[in-house]
Amino acid sequence: MALRLSISARNVFGRLPSSVSRGALTRTAIRSINTATQAAEVERAPTSSHFNAKDVIAKEAGYMVATYSRPEIMFERGEGSYLWDTDQKKYLDFTAGIAVNSLGHADKGVTSVIADQAQKLIHLCNLYHNPWTGELSRLIIDTTRASGAMVDASKVFICNSGSEANEAAIKFARKVGKVSGNPDKTGFVSFHNSFHGRTMGSLSATPTPKYQKPFGPMVPGFKYGQLNDIAGIADLVNENTCGVIVEPIQGEGGVNVASKSFLIALKKRCKEVGAVLIYDEIQCGLGRTGELWAHAILPVEAHPDIMTTAKALGNGVPIGATIVTEEVAEKIVIGDHGTTFGGNPLATRVAHHVFSRLSDPEMLDEVKRKGELLKDELEEMKLKYPNLIEQIRGRGLIVGVQLKQDPAKIVAECRNRGLLILTAGTNTLRIVPPLVITDEQIHQGLEILDGVLADVAEET
């Protein structure tokens, strides 16, 4: 069914910017915009619409702050590892909403929990208890400790996103520094090629110039080191350091794996100087590596004092969490930190459901097995295209394919042929599919990638 915007909607879409700039929006005009928008939504609802996505995108682009560059396609629905655009073209999704939809799209369990809870209670302010914030916190702590990760995990602060989870972690580390008796213990350390978020604190920990430069100055006190540079740790982390944040596997930075020996040395130094070690597992955690948490393969002496998670925790419903040891938790007092939406019963009940499934040992074993399958096939592809592929990195279903050239053309051609795939770092293809992806779908995606690489190899 074609999208037929109502007459009033067309008028509104055509006229709104000038009336907004004149500040002349009357009550009647606002009512007519709302009515038109609702009409447009109702008419867009059918799953087999054939409205002209290009037209709609062109009309609506002017209303959105231009923070993203997007191809001219519009996705309307998904199921498992597939997405469909408005022309009903089917795509295999190797992106999972950037490591978010681990249980796939439109998962029946997730949707029924959302529907049920939405009819009971969506939001309640944090001044009162609800049945799910505490229950999710208990589940996260008990399961984490039983999984062999973060042995001293004790309490959880629930928020709405990865940046916010890291923001809380940074503030908690600052508070630990504040009460240490050393008034200069405010320094923070993070690593080049890391990504911790876009809020001012988490951005200050993300030393990529293209992200920081437009918004400087950053929060004072941040220093940056090189991932896996053990020799540099002693200088980098000192008595005035209150916190160190690191991704056990850097996602955005190019799927760079922190070595065991580096993380062990980093924790040892943090202990020596009384700094809080934070593992940002927002992208690499929650089963993506085949362990519940990526750092679970580390010995206890390298476990963190704080760990952050978000992305897959809600399978698309926004939620984040900052997990702390008792030693950190006892420094935080009532009123120190807060959030309006964080911990609402809708998001926490969904996360409870998602976390229970992602922490299932059978699910985790399957991720490990499928990760091996994916990597083996990519290694073969590397042998086939030695002039294009330099290295395969990662663990489980977070895999980086280091190319010898800019991947933009490859990504666009994969998309044309029905495969969505991400980039990361410098010339890296990033594969983070739903964790429920099947063997057949992995083969299908790699076949598309292989076809594209074959054409590129022929051209070059």
Ligand SMILES: Cc1ncc(COP(=O)(O)O)c(C=O)c1O
């Ligand atoms: C490792 C890591 N930390 C933090 C963030 C920020 O999360 P959000 O975009 O939910 O604020 C991201 C997002 O990509 C991430 O990959």
